[in-house]
């Protein structure tokens with residue numbers, strides 16, 4: 328369950344948004360960045376973005392998160408309406424410390440999947456139930472999901488969200504993240 332707490336205007340370089348804050352049962356606050364009036368609408372472009380401190384904020388090139396975040400906000404800001412749900416699920420849900428431990432193992436040659444398993448952690452611990460709650464909070468009829476991740480599509484559809492379209496979000500690989508992106512494709516089934 329999520330609960331709405333507050334909202335405010337959020338003018339940004341990507342357009343004129345509003346930011347809503349919801350809290351969940353674990354008392355984590357999730358930010359939802361909304362462009363235009365999404366209430367009751369169909370075909371709403373939605374990005375469900377998982378927190379990545381190293382990429383989103385610090386500009387790490389080990390992953391494509393920051394570019395995905397920027398491209399999504401640019402796209403949503405250019406459309407009549409849309410929203411980005413920023414979920415506090417750092418490191419695919421294992422938290423910052425465990426993600427950095429996983430990076431340490433990757434520096435020794437493991438891939439992203441093996442590095443989680445080596446620590447006795449699940450490959451992907453994320454839950455999307457709060458995202459489902461947010462979409463339902465706005466009474467949205469149907470969405471266009473911005474993602475390459477088939478698990479997100481499956482989870483939302485199984486939980487009553489109508490997805491009329493998938494919008495791919497492909498960031499060209501660099502020498503720093505090509506192995507990471509290859510692993511997402513080969514081992515996690517991402518649709519590149």
Ligand SMILES: Nc1nc2c(ncn2[C@@H]2O[C@H](COP(=O)(O)OP(=O)(O)OP(=O)(O)O)[C@@H](O)[C@H]2O)c(=O)[nH]1
Pocket residue numbers: 375376377378379380390391392395416417418419420421426429430439443473474475476479496511517
């Ligand atoms: N455990 C772990 N998490 C990582 C690693 N690299 C990035 N992340 C986290 O992965 C999350 C982003 O997930 P991705 O797998 O890149 O993409 P996605 O959200 O599943 O799929 P898209 O919707 O297509 O972007 C963020 O929470 C990052 O912090 C890593 O090497 N290990």
Ligand SMILES: [Zn+2]
Pocket residue numbers: 379381382383390391392393
């Ligand atoms: Zn990242």
